[in-house]
Amino acid sequence: MENTDASSPERKLQCSDVGKCFQLLERILDGELVEGGNEMLQEKLDQCQPCFAHFHLEQAIREVLKTKCTKQPLPDKLAESIRQMIQDAR
Amino acid sequence: MSEVQRRKYSQEERSVVFDGEFMPHIDSMYNFAFRLTFDEDDAKDLVQDTYMKAFRFINSFEQGTNAKAWLFRILKNSFINDYRKKSKKPATVDYQEVETFYNSDDVDYQSTSDLRAESVKDMLGDEISNALNGLAVDFRTVIILADLEGFTYEEMAKILDIPIGTVRSRLHRARNLLKDTLKGYAQSMGYGRDEEED
Ligand SMILES: [Zn+2]
Numbered sequence: 482m483e484n485t486d487a488s489s490p491e492r493k494l495q496c497s498d499v500g501k502c503f504q505l506l507e508r509i510l511d512g513e514l515v516e517g518g519n520e521m522l523q524e525k526l527d528q529c530q531p532c533f534a535h536f537h538l539e540q541a542i543r544e545v546l547k548t549k550c551t552k553q554p555l556p557d558k559l560a561e562s563i564r565q566m567i568q569d570a571r
Numbered sequence: 572m573s574e575v576q577r578r579k580y581s582q583e584e585r586s587v588v589f590d591g592e593f594m595p596h597i598d599s600m601y602n603f604a605f606r607l608t609f610d611e612d613d614a615k616d617l618v619q620d621t622y623m624k625a626f627r628f629i630n631s632f633e634q635g636t637n638a639k640a641w642l643f644r645i646l647k648n649s650f651i652n653d654y655r656k657k658s659k660k661p662a663t664v665d666y667q668e669v670e671t672f673y674n675s676d677d678v679d680y681q682s683t684s685d686l687r688a689e690s691v692k693d694m695l696g697d698e699i700s701n702a703l704n705g706l707a708v709d710f711r712t713v714i715i716l717a718d719l720e721g722f723t724y725e726e727m728a729k730i731l732d733i734p735i736g737t738v739r740s741r742l743h744r745a746r747n748l749l750k751d752t753l754k755g756y757a758q759s760m761g762y763g764r765d766e767e768e769d
Contacts, residue, residue: 507743511717513724534688541688542749546718549696550703553602556615560597563622567589570626571582 496531506536510543579630592638593625599639599720600646606715607650607708617654621646640722644730647712655708686750690757702752710745717742 496502502525509518525532580588600621604614624645625632632641703711716722716730724742728735 507746511724511742512721537688538686538691538750539746541691542746542753543718545691545694545696545699546703546714547721549699550606550715551599551602551719552696553605555598555601556611559601559615559618560594563594563597563619566619566623567626570623 492528492530492533494530496529499531502529502532503535506532507539510536510539585626585629588629588632588634588638589626592632592634593622593642596639596642597622600642602719603643603646603715604650606704606711608654609704613654617646617649620649620653624649637726639720640726640730643716643720643722647730686754686757691753694753694756698753698756702749702756705752706745706748709741710748713738713742714745714749 505515505518505521506525508515509522515521522536526536597618600618601614604617604621605611608614608617621642625642628645632638703714706714712731713727716727717724722730724735724738727738727742731738733741
């Protein structure tokens with residue numbers, strides 16, 4: 482199970498390679514599969530505090546974007562008028 | 572891979588493809604159009620134009636392939652060709668300029684420890700939405716495609732006609748800019764501090 486504590490004494494406080502690590506984390510979050518990605522991810526989340534924080538921040542941002550920015554209400558009759566236009570074009 | 576057999580759809584097949592594969596994406600299409608134009612009427616026109624073009628060029632759509640990506644590509648091209656010029660908003664930074672400014676090889680990954688996941692989760696929809704809308708159109712677009720619509724880098728590369736490496740770096744820039752804005756909101760609203768409320 483993933484350790485969900487915001488901080489853990491087991492994690493190191495400095496990331497040895499922020500560039501590589503964060504890039505990897507972001508690709509995993511984007512669903513771009515990296516070979517051995519899950520194992521690497523688990524290791525980083527367990528052992529590295531900056532990676533842990535970055536992963537959860539990036540994940541939270543993706544979640545709020547998805548849940549809060551996709552609800553633009555479709556204007557009434559837009560679908561209907563498109564169907565009508567297509568009918569007329571036939 | 573076998574060669575794609577282009578053939579004409581019959582009248583009936585066209586209806587099946589249009590209703591079954593194109594129309595289900597209308598909500599996503601409208602959301603995209605609205606976030607590009609910030610105007611309800613422009614967004615409506617843009618979606619209508621896109622569907623008209625989709626219908627007209629339906630024979631170049633191969634059934635079973637990704638209809639949503641195909642439609643998004645048409646919408647994005649229509650936006651660039653027809654709407655961007657007459658947009659009511661003053662032109663923001665163009666991606667040409669932006670990408671000349673940023674060298675795409677040198678992507679910086681910095682620790683954003685002063686913005687916490689909890690603060691982001693506590694934000695209201697308006698704040699997130701405003702932060703997204705405040706991004707230059709090319710940065711906004713990649714976030715919409717990736718995070719709102721769940722397209723893969725490869726699909727985004729096709730929709731935007733740019734290499735995958737550019738998708739990746741543009742997306743990374745866009746997220747950094749978004750985080751900067753969110754950080755500003757978090758600070759001004761007192762999120763992200765550890766002290767207890769009194
Ligand atoms: Zn690390």
